[in-house]
Amino acid sequence: MAELPIETYLPGLSIDCVIFGFHEMELKVLLLNMKNQEEWALPGGFIQKDQDVDIEANRILENRTGLKNIFLQQFHLFGDLTRNKAGHAKKLVETKIISDDLRPWFEQRFLSIGYYALVEYSKVQVPTPDFTSDSCEWCSLNNLPKLIMDHQQIIDRAHQVLKKELNYQPIGLNLLPQQFTMSEIQTLYETVLGKTLDRRNFRRKILSYDILVATNKQRKGGTHRAPMLYEFDEEKYTQAIQEGLKSLF
Amino acid sequence: MAELPIETYLPGLSIDCVIFGFHEMELKVLLLNMKNQEEWALPGGFIQKDQDVDIEANRILENRTGLKNIFLQQFHLFGDLTRNKAGHAKKLVETKIISDDLRPWFEQRFLSIGYYALVEYSKVQVPTPDFTSDSCEWCSLNNLPKLIMDHQQIIDRAHQVLKKELNYQPIGLNLLPQQFTMSEIQTLYETVLGKTLDRRNFRRKILSYDILVATNKQRKGGTHRAPMLYEFDEEKYTQAIQEGLKSLF
DNA sequence: ACAAAAGTGTTATTTCTACACCCATGC
């Protein structure tokens, strides 16, 4: 059982991160399996009294994934009373996740600040579980296990916001490997949007954003014609995020 | 000097409301003039320990404007360390806004949840100032007075979010009087967007949303042809907010 | 040779933009 320096944290406030990854044509979310429980939780943490909230969110993300400087965006504060399930703290004590003297801390009402992150699946080596959990795994967004408290709602909302953001920002730089094929990025978009797109129209549109550069390498190995590999032009990509894209999917 | 039931509030958290109104072809924001100070502030308040954050935001809005059931939307949590200006609590004590024993409450670090509201200017009778302020006034968005802490930034962000939301939602039901002319609603859109729109194209587009109904009344009085009055079809309007609009400005 | 995905262009439709003239009203 870990001790928490709770006196250094802002009381009643937590951060929950919805960490999206993309693998095997599926959107995934990084989840923690609670110790001695069936339930899963979003990686999260508390906010140090003397630190910016955004920086704390980054710290939490880094602790969990080992990644720095990742695209991380605050999207909602969850402040309903009902999100505090009565038995939560009790369960944490019973399952020996926390010691009894931490119980009041976990029993207080919590508001949680939702952040979402886009990370490259393969760069997250062995996700490291925190003291509340004994494993940390990628779960497919459309086949999520049972989640504690309102974490399912938090994920749903993050996904919704992500969809909307596609209209303003390119995604992919953080979700895809360095080099990728046209159909890989198309599948990413289709997955996030939850609908299929026309191959030829997609290519035209994504190229019109002028954020991709074609390498002259190809990916060998499939039992089919070898596709061309693309990379992001990071400068133009960053610029596109700042200025916004003109048109949408 | 008022006493605050601070023990009933969540510590370190506040709500600030950017209340938009529309009058004389300008977007306005409701601001409080701090007692004995030059500076102005957004109407805000604290969150009761046993209440939903959204409900508390509505309560604060109602206290300030007398309006219930208003379009009110959480848009950002402001969590930087720098937003806490050192001298703020001291000033409150010196200007006799708060008693000395409240000083620690106001000296603590505060995070603030930003909400924005759209209200009908004429329905807000005499805005009632709270205990920190001696007047409550509509200020034109593009000519704001000096604001405390980071309230200017909060307003800027709210405006930015509002602009973006125009792409997804109609506005106007809360900002305009019951009946209005085509050019009144056009001016509203132009004001929010900060750009002029073509009269004929605007009419076509707003009518294509199918949320307006033409009354067969006209507004008399101008030294020109009497314009037709429109109303919102509230059912379709609500539906459009939920489903989103197809196209944008 | 065949299965599987990659690459590529054109046409029809829809949406957006730009633009100009006549109409009703009050003074």
Add this chain to the structure above:
DNA sequence: GCATGGGTGTAGAAATAACACTTTTGT
């Protein structure tokens, strides 16, 4: 009768949507 804003339509440009055949590669 004139100044002021109200009302309306159309044509060109741009964006979007729909659609099919050929190429490469591994087995």
